[in-house]
Amino acid sequence: MGNEPAKRSLAIGLLGAGSVGSSVAAQLVAGHDDLAARAGTNLVLKSVAVSDAKKARPELERLVKSGVLVTVDANAVVSDPAIDVIIEVIGGIEPARTLILAALNSGKSVVTANKALLAQHGGELFEAAANNNVDLYFEAAVAGAIPIIRPLRDSLAGDHVARVMGIVNGTTNYILSQMSNHDISFESALKEAQALGYAEADPTADIEGFDAAAKASILASLAFHSRVSGSDVYREGISGITSDIVRIATEMEHVVKLLAIAELTRDGRIAVRVHPALVPNSHPLAAVRDSFNAVFVEAEAAGELMFYGRGAGGAPTASAVLGDLVAVARHKVIGGLGPKESTYAEREIAPMGQTMTRYLIRLNVNDRPGVLASVANVFSSHSVSIQTVRQDGRGAQAELIVVTHTATDAALAETVAGLRKLDTVRSVESVIRVEGGNF
């Protein structure tokens, strides 16, 4: 690469013209001179592959007028020998996977925002990039505009990351913020998010944590220099979060957040999970409201770092895509490649049961002497130590809210199972993990 003469311009092929794609195209054209100065070469949008050419899109018509080829034939774009770099913003597994592999195998560098694809087929894609001596960049795949890939991969390359904890899904953060701010139910908050376009008609990927799990696997791979896939991630969504839990969180000076957590266990394995959790108000992540994202990193030497910003949306995601495009272009001009995926550490994945966490457990119990003792017995029989207990009498019944100290998730889950069997426990009303306890 280092010996090829620097090209005066690089031709770009764009796959996808949805909200991110059209924003990428617009910023590429409008920012041409600045991008050229920063990349050291002109970046010329040559072709855009769309799914439906007949859909009326005024921004695409403008591109066509300025000489850009708009086509439904994505294969023709990736196999066009005149194109140097492919930007993939279609999303989903296929045809994105096949198209990216074809692009890499024909010597094109690729910039993608596709977290689901990287979480599922990252290994295959990174190998293809390495074999073909081209770049595969993906800053936009996690937390939209927030630079988090580069800091983890490059800035912290001389450090040891202990833990990454992020709010990486804007839809769920918006829903949880609305539930907390306006004391409304999950269902109402979801409907509102759908009306505003923050949640999709089928919100499963967001609210059940699949999107966050894909991002968690990418963050874990980078932080711990090992291959981690989406299926390695323990996952719980937020559809079970009730107004009661949100109210109790507020009373206890906490907020409910859907967290993506990747950390090293004591024996050097990777524990990676997505679930709702109570976070103390004093933790920097607690202040991350509405559809904002943030990633909190704990590193051995650097200490605590946080990266905050817009995790989604056409323009912010396009900003991250274009940052990658400039980097990839610069490598083509100067020669050499950017830093690559590194999986040398080959760490194993720890099962969720061995992950250390804390639980808040809300019980509906009979209000009679000895109940607390029987409940406490269950905790101690699983070696789970109790941090606080709050008891509210309600006639013949009482509400018990127990917050534990740190224990393995298996011990905590077994404790809950044991509590369900107690005669004095009428019901286990809710169980939620508690994280970020050092703040």
Add this chain to the structure above:
Amino acid sequence: MGNEPAKRSLAIGLLGAGSVGSSVAAQLVAGHDDLAARAGTNLVLKSVAVSDAKKARPELERLVKSGVLVTVDANAVVSDPAIDVIIEVIGGIEPARTLILAALNSGKSVVTANKALLAQHGGELFEAAANNNVDLYFEAAVAGAIPIIRPLRDSLAGDHVARVMGIVNGTTNYILSQMSNHDISFESALKEAQALGYAEADPTADIEGFDAAAKASILASLAFHSRVSGSDVYREGISGITSDIVRIATEMEHVVKLLAIAELTRDGRIAVRVHPALVPNSHPLAAVRDSFNAVFVEAEAAGELMFYGRGAGGAPTASAVLGDLVAVARHKVIGGLGPKESTYAEREIAPMGQTMTRYLIRLNVNDRPGVLASVANVFSSHSVSIQTVRQDGRGAQAELIVVTHTATDAALAETVAGLRKLDTVRSVESVIRVEGGNF
């Protein structure tokens, strides 16, 4: 570069063995295998230049035993042809400048944490790096461990930054946090900071904003792709901040912060300044407490971003230095260079008088009819519009607290001068700017 055979190891020369230097040395040795895997080559610390060889330093003795040369002759280290990369953590202008120039001119890449030097002589140093086809990296120079150089230079390379606003000096943030938390005077908080080692015996560089101004110039250069030096930065320190101002800030749901702000004016010039300001509690920067640093970035497409973490200290700064070292080493191995300083935009610097800001002005006035009218007249005569006025009667006198809408700093300063001349104004008790108003 691209054609040189990859070296099996790179030899590192370290200039300075203070708290950052000894942490760099320790992390280099302890992290050897991880660093080698990430850099693609062994990184071997060959020589350490110290100012006083006789000073008893057990960590240096350990290095000597493992074969590292410890010397007072820094010139010999930079001119040693066997050394590939120089890390400069001496600080200050000379001899750091001469040593770095010598290293660059002999074909060595350089990693430095020296903000003062970059702010004053950055142009000369970056030119020497470019002429010699080597890297000059400086992530540690601004906000310690927080990755901010790479995000601004690389991640946002496809975007347009409108404004950078940071808390980039931990000493002053600690002092202001203590004043606010414990209702103590500036002098007491400074003494406490000195006792804890957060402030130096001569605290001028920190409390008068010189350190923050150097960092502001580096941030402005990167954000706006133009050369900005420390002397371009308007600067006010925090020694004039009284308990009264801190108390008023609290009452108004604001906090006092020393801000480094770099922004584009409407006509495309760069306005860059360091001064204390009131920041609303709802702004993400308001929650940045104690000695933590954070940089808040507003970009056209990406929107609002914030980067938070430890801005100083041996280990955090060393983390940033080693991240740079891995990048520089990777470039030597793979061939090619990293992204460089870019100053193509060649924007001019706007004078402080033309910068848009808001003032809070506290007046001691005679409590008699017509005073408010005379005060309001002064504001309107300078076309400064008032947002809020608060009046507290105190016998024959009254305290007036006026918060303005946005105006040029010159108009606001002239308004204050006009108020001083009013018979009804007994004194202008304090003047402080207000920033971050959109939160």
